[in-house]
Structures are given as structure tokens and as C-alpha cells.
Amino acid sequence: xxxxxxxxxxxxxxxxxxxxxxxxxxxxxxxxxxxxxxxxxxxxxxxxxxxxxxxxxxxxxxxxxxxxxxxxxxxxxxxxxxxxxxxxxxxxxxxxxxxxxxxxxxxxxxxxxxxxxxxxxxxxxxxxxxxxxxxxxxxxxxxxxxxxxxxxxxxxxxxxxxxxxxxxxxxxxxxxxxxxxxxxxx
Numbered sequence: 001x002x003x004x005x006x007x008x009x010x011x012x013x014x015x016x017x018x019x020x021x022x023x024x025x026x027x028x029x030x031x032x033x034x035x036x037x038x039x040x041x042x043x044x045x046x047x048x049x050x051x052x053x054x055x056x057x058x059x060x061x062x063x064x065x066x067x068x069x070x071x072x073x074x075x076x077x078x079x080x081x082x083x084x085x086x087x088x089x090x091x092x093x094x095x096x097x098x099x100x101x102x103x104x105x106x107x108x109x110x111x112x113x114x115x116x117x118x119x120x121x122x123x124x125x126x127x128x129x130x131x132x133x134x135x136x137x138x139x140x141x142x143x144x145x146x147x148x149x150x151x152x153x154x155x156x157x158x159x160x161x162x163x164x165x166x167x168x169x170x171x172x173x174x175x176x177x178x179x180x181x182x183x184x185x186x
Contacts, residue, residue: 093119
């Protein structure tokens with residue numbers, strides 16, 4: 001009988017140890033995996049991000065005074081961003097703004113506030129200068145677009161419009177509405 005009682009006590013002690021061990025660890029592991037409401041995700045000052053394509057070549061280089069990523073939705077916010085992009089045909093482009101965001105899909109950079117896009121087409125010629133209040137830049141498809149008012153300066157000419165879609169790789173520009181200006185051949 002004594003052996004049976006000692007065996008029973010040992011089994012109960014083992015089961016109790018296992019159960020207590022599980023409950024003691026469970027809150028710590030759940031709390032460590034869950035970000036708090038004030039958790040900033042990550043942030044970096046005077047940062048540079050280089051996005052590469054499947055071939056390993058840089059698609060664009062993004063610098064910013066401050067980069068922060070929200071842990072909840074993975075959105076990246078940018079302070080004073082500058083985007084450098086070489087399109088598929090060899091044209092070079094630079095976009096700057098007061099602020100920016102990179103949504104979860106990461107191929108699009110949204111620029112806001114005093115946006116300036118400058119660049120040279122692969123075919124050469126004078127640099128183009130586009131100013132607006134908002135610009136969405138899809139580096140994967142070489143497309144810059146906005147529905148906001150824009151001013152375009154190129155080869156000594158100025159155009160004003162509301163909205164544009166610039167396919168930098170195909171070297172085409174489509175102005176959406178309210179187009180004003182003269183573009184006379186020289």
C-alpha cells in the first residue's frame with residue numbers, strides 16, 4: 001500500500017509541475033508577441049533604403065530625415081523623403097517632398113507637400129521639372145501620377161494642368177484636365 005501511495009504522490013506532483021509550468025509561461029509568451037499601442041515599430045534617422053528588383057539591381061533609392069514603421073499595418077512614414085529612380089530605359093528621376101508614406105505593398109511611394117519631380121528622359125534633352133502637392137510613385141512600373149494641380153517646366157515651356165500620369169519608362173505624359181500653356185516647336 002505504501003508503494004502505491006508514494007507512486008500516486010509522485011504522479012500528482014509531476015502533473016502539478018507540468019500544469020503550473022504551463023500557466024506560468026503562458027502570459028509571458030502572449031504578452032511578448034503582441035505589440036503595445038505605443039510600440040513605434042522601428043524608426044531610423046537620416047536613413048537610406050535601396051529597393052532591388054528580382055535581378056538584384058536597384059529599382060530605387062529612398063533617403064529620408066526620419067523613417068518610421070507602424071507595427072499594426074506595416075505602413076512606413078517618411079519625413080523629408082528623396083526618391084532616386086532610374087527607369088527601365090536609363091532615364092534618371094529624383095522626387096522630393098515634405099512627407100511620404102510607403103503602404104504595405106511597398107512598390108508605391110506616396111509623396112505629399114511641395115512635391116518636386118525632376119529628371120531626364122533616356123532619349124536625352126532638357127531635364128523636366130514637375131511640381132505638385134501630391135504624387136504617387138510606382139517604381140515597379142515606372143509610373144508617377146496625381147490628381148492634384150501640376151506645373152510642368154520643360155525645354156523653356158510651362159504647362160499647367162489638374163492631374164497627370166507619367167509613364168517614365170515609355171516616356172509618355174498624360175495630363176488629365178484644365179490644361180493651360182503653349183508648347184510650340186522650336
